[in-house]
Amino acid sequence: MGEVVRYAFxxxxxxxxxRALSAEWDRCRFLWNEAVHQQKSGGRPTFGSLxxxxxxxxxxxxxxxxxxxxxxxxxxxxxxxALHQSFTVKGRGRPKFKARKSALxxxxxxxxxxxxxxxxxxxxxxVSVPVVWSxxxxxxxxxxxxxxxxxxxxxxxxxxxxxxxxxxxxVGGIGVDWGVATTATTTDSRFDLPSLGHRKRCxxxxxxxxxxxxxxxxxxxxxxxxxxxxxxxxxxxxxxxxARQTRHDSRVWxxxxxxxxxxxxxxxxxxxxxxxxxMARKAADAAIGAAKRELxxxxxxxxxxxxxVRPAYTSMTCSRCFARAKxxxxxxxxxxxCGSCGHTEGRDRxxxxxxxxxxxxxxxxxxxVRQSDHLPRGVGVACGLSVKSPAFxxxxx
Numbered sequence: 001m002g003e004v005v006r007y008a009f010x011x012x013x014x015x016x017x018x019r020a021l022s023a024e025w026d027r028c029r030f031l032w033n034e035a036v037h038q039q040k041s042g043g044r045p046t047f048g049s050l051x052x053x054x055x056x057x058x059x060x061x062x063x064x065x066x067x068x069x070x071x072x073x074x075x076x077x078x079x080x081x082a083l084h085q086s087f088t089v090k091g092r093g094r095p096k097f098k099a100r101k102s103a104l105x106x107x108x109x110x111x112x113x114x115x116x117x118x119x120x121x122x123x124x125x126x127v128s129v130p131v132v133w134s135x136x137x138x139x140x141x142x143x144x145x146x147x148x149x150x151x152x153x154x155x156x157x158x159x160x161x162x163x164x165x166x167x168x169x170x171v172g173g174i175g176v177d178w179g180v181a182t183t184a185t186t187t188d189s190r191f192d193l194p195s196l197g198h199r200k201r202c203x204x205x206x207x208x209x210x211x212x213x214x215x216x217x218x219x220x221x222x223x224x225x226x227x228x229x230x231x232x233x234x235x236x237x238x239x240x241x242x243a244r245q246t247r248h249d250s251r252v253w254x255x256x257x258x259x260x261x262x263x264x265x266x267x268x269x270x271x272x273x274x275x276x277x278x279m280a281r282k283a284a285d286a287a288i289g290a291a292k293r294e295l296x297x298x299x300x301x302x303x304x305x306x307x308x309v310r311p312a313y314t315s316m317t318c319s320r321c322f323a324r325a326k327x328x329x330x331x332x333x334x335x336x337x338c339g340s341c342g343h344t345e346g347r348d349r350x351x352x353x354x355x356x357x358x359x360x361x362x363x364x365x366x367x368x369v370r371q372s373d374h375l376p377r378g379v380g381v382a383c384g385l386s387v388k389s390p391a392f393x394x395x396x397x
Contacts, residue, residue: 002139002161003301010132011121011146011154018154020127021146025105027067028075029098031057035079036097047080068124070113078108105148114144121146121156131156138162151236167302173263175356176295177314177348178271180279183286184253185348187356191260193253198242199285209235243287250291254298264299265359266292267351268308307359313366318343319353322369 013021031054038045038053045053054072058064064072082095115122121129121144129146141158148154175187184193199206212231218224257264269292274283299306315336316325323340329347336350337343345353358369 002163004159004161006157007135007137007141007160008155008157009134011129011156012132013129013154017127017129020125021105021107021123021148021154024067024071024107024125026100027064028072028107029100029103031064031072031075032079032095033097035076036095039083039094045080045083047077050076050080066125068109068113070109070124071107074108074110104150105146107146108143109146110143111141116141129154129156149240151233151240168259170260170262170304172261173265173356173360174257174261175265175267175352175354175359176257177267177352177355178269178288178292179348180274180282180286180288182348183288183291185346185352186257187349187352189349191253191257193250193291195282195286196246196249197285198245199239199281202238202242206235206238209238242285246285246287247290247294250287250294251298254291254295257295258299258302258304261304263305263307263356263359264295265307265309265356266296267311267314267355268364269311308364309355309358310365314351314354314358315347317354317366319345319350319357322354322357324366 034053034057035045035050051073054064054069054076058069058072079095086092086094109123113124116131117128119131119133121131123129123146137158137160139160139162141160143159145157146154147157174191177185179185181195182192183195186192209231213228213235216225216228216231218228269288271283271288274280274288277283296306296308313324315329317323318325318336318338318341320343321338321341323338325336325339329336334347336345336347343350354366358364358366361369363369
């Protein structure tokens with residue numbers, strides 16, 4: 001059967017095509033905001049009720065009839081899925097209004113709504129856009145999403161089916177602990193992901209572009225000068241370049257880890273709180289969330305065993321005897337020293353070993369692992385621990 005993946009290509013639309021796509025996006029955004037308004041009024045619109053609303057709106061409004069019915073229907077289908085997930089997925093927020101200035105253009109067409117002719121993407125209403133074919137499509141696309149990013153660049157993301165790549169035979173496991181100075185510290189130092197600091201390298205040039213923006217800003221609301229817009233695009237290009245370099249490093253690293261290990265134990269770390277701390281800039285440069293998502297998705301796609309372990313007490317527990325420290329370690333303490341067995345190791349490396357030990361025993365948190373299950377035969381006696389010792393019963397609820 002193969003796997004369903006997306007292939008993205010750069011688009012080079014002309015002036016008329018850009019105007020047509022922008023007008024289509026205005027219609028779809030209007031329908032999305034109308035659905036959000038109905039939901040905030042106390043209703044819970046479904047795709048059936050939204051489709052009925054679309055039919056009535058197109059009958060009354062000629063402006064909507066000028067656009068593609070398929071793009072508008074797909075927008076309402078996307079809204080219905082987002083609303084359903086907000087009720088079923090914990091932590092998923094409700095769909096919000098799409099503002100004209102901040103929302104990025106995104107139009108979706110199914111197989112009946114587009115075709116590829118002479119290397120061009122032909123969309124409804126006679127819109128034809130040249131495509132930069134950087135590689136061949138493995139099969140006929142079932143749908144396409146036209147996107148315009150914050151820099152004004154256009155892309156087409158095709159959904160295709162391709163044969164699954166053969167997965168290498170791998171044995172052994174690896175534990176991953178996330179950090180800021182080193183993005184990912186693993187149980188094997190050869191697979192560490194260092195924080196290369198791409199944003200830090202372009203900080204001087206970015207600051208220069210932002211100062212240029214500040215000088216050219218008129219200080220009033222409304223459209224700004226062309227010089228301000230040029231400085232704004234330059235700053236955006238620098239930020240986008242750094243983000244792409246970081247994403248590329250994460251993908252290369254994730255492939256190395258997945259190809260070499262059958263068990264991947266990942267600390268289920270959520271770096272949102274770092275955005276409000278003094279490490280916000282370093283955390284954003286490290287892109288922990290993107291690296292974690294890439295590793296988990298690639299591992300699942302390759303058929304590896306991926307275990308997400310809760311981060312609680314991983315930095316306070318010894319990876320050798322599983323004894324827990326009595327006091328929480330400060331961030332300035334980078335070396336872990338076990339008071340029970342005398343094991344000394346780097347703090348992050350020790351935490352990665354704890355994460356791997358928890359996953360190997362089929363658990364997702366430290367409290368579920370008994371110390372007697374973790375210690376090899378005879379190690380408890382060598383460490384001076386007995387079965388009746390409180391430290392030996394660590395983890396029992």
